[in-house]
Amino acid sequence: MQLQTKSIYVHIGKKIPKLPADASVYLQGSGSILYQQIASKSGFPVHRLRITKADDGKLVPNDVRVSIDSTGLRAGDVIQVKDLGPQIAWRTVFIIEYGGPLLIHPLFYLLRPYIYSHAPAQPSTLQTLSCVLITLHFLKRELETMFVHRFSNATMPASNIFKNSAHYWILSGLLIAYFTYSPTSITAGPSNPAITYPALALYAIGELGNLNAHLVLRSLRSPGGTERGVPKGLGFDWVTCPNYLFETLAWLSILLVNQSWTTAVFIVVAVGQMAIWAKKKESRYRKELGTKYKKKRFAMLPGVW
Known part of the structure; x- marks a missing residue:
């Protein structure tokens, strides 16, 4: 018919x-x-x-x-x-967003003598670590965008690219980079192994845990599909969105390394946004998956949110 x-x-x-x-x-x-x-x-x-x-x-x-x-x-x-x-593919949006800080931090790091007056010829250990950690973080995001993520919606309004990119290009890119690689920054001073080594361990836990959560979510959706399955595995018994939990841990480790107020500002904004998304995802899971889904008390941060 x-x-x-x-x-x-x-x-x-x-x-x-x-x-x-x-x-x-x-x-x-x-x-x-x-x-x-x-x-x-x-x-x-x-x-x-x-x-x-x-x-x-x-x-x-x-x-x-x-x-x-x-x-x-x-x-x-x-x-x-x-x-x-006019529409733009979500994958393209993510690549553009993450490409900003991925380029900005190495440029500020390498061009320090030309950007800041009286900058030492060699960057400090903490400045080098900050650049490496942030660059690796966004390189991982770019690779996940290209090879791991499967999107519920194919496109978004093209005009949103400017708003979405501002968050990354300005906050995690220009703002953090300018103050982190400055010769007057706290990162220009000596490192404290009692803080740096635990921070590096926390960074590894955060990034690997985040990657694992993304791989679990990918396995629940067929190529080109929009279906939702019940996610299980590391972190999913604790909170609705362990990918956001581990993302937060990774950025807290970067904050421990560079101890910059600009990193703290980015974390507050990013965690606040992820917390909203996590609550909405918990609501969608309960609505769409019904009794198959074990309701979570906390959406993102165990014992907190």
Whole structure:
């Protein structure tokens, strides 16, 4: 049986001039087929479109695993097609975001004599360690973005790239780098092995634990899929998002090394944002996974949040 629909355009930004007046797909067909059909006829990229049911505003997912029939659409129903505006792939966004500090820290480290007056020819041990730890952190993030992460949504509004990048390029990039590699910074002084060595151990725990959490999450989702499974393993019995927990530990170790107020500022902002995301993820797990999911008391930090 086929679904015959009538489509109407809901004005968001520019109109869709070639939007077809109707669409015809099999009820057993997937939502992605409907998206592809409308995208082909309208000449718009498929990820720039959002289709909802006109009667209740319910989203019709662009998903090969969701049938038209399961969305409640029936012959003669009206669908709404929205133009979401220019889009950019999430993977591209992450690569650009993390690329900022990945370039900024080595540049500040290498160009110290040209950036600061009276800077010693050789950087201190703590400045070298800070550069290595931060660079490795963002290099790991870039590699995870390219080879590990699987995204729920293919794209995001292209305009958001500036807001998202500012967090990394300015806070974890320029702000931390400028004060960390300065000849007047505390990192320009001698290191304290009683602090530095435990910090390095904490860094290794944080980065490896974070990587493990990402690998677990990757294993729950098929390539190109958006399904959610029940995550298990190191940290997942403690909190909803151990990846955020271990991320926090890694940055606390960097703070112990450079002891900079700028690193503390970045940690406060980053941890605050991750805490919000962790609470939302716990809510999604409870809603979508039901009894299969063991509810967590703490979303991110054991005994705290």
